[in-house]
Amino acid sequence: MGFDVLRTPQQAAQEIQLNIGSESRFEALRATIWGNAAAASKIHVNRVLNSALPTWRVLSQRASLSEEALRAELRDALSTLQETGDLLEFSGGYWAPATARFVELPDGAGYLLIGGVPSAFLPIDPETIQYHGPHRYFSKIPTELATALPIEDLKAWSGLPNSSLEHWHRELIESIDRQPYAPTVADVFEFYLPENVKPGAPQFTRWFESAGSTSSTLLARRARIYGAREYRLVDVRSGRIISACELHDIDVRRLMYAIDLAAKNPVRARPVDHQTWLFMSELPRAEQRTFAAFGTLTIPEDRPFERRWTFLRNEEIALDMLRSLGIELGQQYRENR
Structure with missing residues (x-):
């Protein structure tokens, strides 16, 4: 034609x-x-x-x-x-x-x-x-x-890193220069702290308005004008930001999974039926691009934080990618149970 x-x-x-x-x-x-x-x-x-x-x-x-x-x-x-x-x-x-x-x-x-x-x-x-x-x-x-x-x-097509999540995380932290930070009255940040929530809690519950007395490198975010969110990598000493950098062209969602894994508190997914898996957290861009090639995403209108991926083929490829993110997978569905 x-x-x-x-x-x-x-x-x-x-x-x-x-x-x-x-x-x-x-x-x-x-x-x-x-x-x-x-x-x-x-x-x-x-x-x-x-x-x-x-x-x-x-x-x-x-x-x-x-x-x-x-x-x-x-x-x-x-x-x-x-x-x-x-x-x-x-x-x-x-x-x-x-x-x-x-x-x-x-x-x-x-x-x-x-x-x-x-x-x-x-x-x-x-x-x-x-x-x-x-x-x-x-x-x-x-x-x-x-x-x-x-x-x-x-x-190469999906944008998946060639290294493990732990190695990617370590390289990212080491490669980004943070600049000295001078706070202003308008700067109100939230900090991603998976160690502060119960095991397997969804990622949207892992943001806190205070870093406590932490001295570490953290993922932080703040709301900009009109509600847009800005993410930064920040160095914190005794709970106060001393240096920071903006995260341009970085998949922040992948970074959240890396931080979950480092904190030994990964998120969980469970099977709904023999083809569908339920998530309470969004997946990184590369995984979403890959899954869309052989699966279908459903987001219930009454449960906007819920993600249901149905894999019509190649489910094992998808599960291997989920394990690489550190996600704990529930027991796979069996018809006779």
Whole structure:
């Protein structure tokens, strides 16, 4: 299917639904950007949405839905494809397809196809692709693509550190310079102190307004104007901050898990059924990116601190990653218990 097909929404709908079913908006956007960016290397977001909108209206089978609502769904899908690594966003609202490559999953669990090339452009049997949201999964690399596309390591794609959590934590503390700190009246910090809560308590309960009489290096946060939070690494002497630094481009959530592990008070997760695990704390970005490739996240409206991850495949990969964060896992679910 070439980009010219997208100019005829009914034909595009039949072709895309035949091949990928409910994941059609992601493929429609890949094809739109691939076709438009071929000539100019990048395409403005307004042109992307205007080009994909007629096709998405047909594919969604909700012709009566407002244009604003349909455009919002496409805009959300663009952000999702950026998160997966399929699309690249540039300044000024321009988008382009990312380089196509395979991401190899551990233990022979298969491959993800990442990049902006539309599935219909691949010289393979469409039935070899399994879809999960924006992700495209292969049990093995098709012969036709074996030499055409590079293979990327899972850690490189997801952003997982190459070292253990303890080593990553130690290197982070040693590599960041703290500057002398002069407090002001407006500075009101909270400190992350997992040693002060009961075993396994959720991370949101581990923040305290006082560091007590601690003399150590701590994770601290404060609320900025309009409610935004700012995180800092601080050196504390007898409970008072003497030096600090802002944490730019640092996954603070991963740092919280490292501090939990150092304090010998990790958080816990428990199984709800044979596929779903319940968490009371958020996961770091890299783990979330990986889990989204073969799982589904649910956050109940009446329990906003609750996270339920359902793993449709590769559950053992997910559990190994959770153990690497120090999370204590409850006994796995058994149907007959």
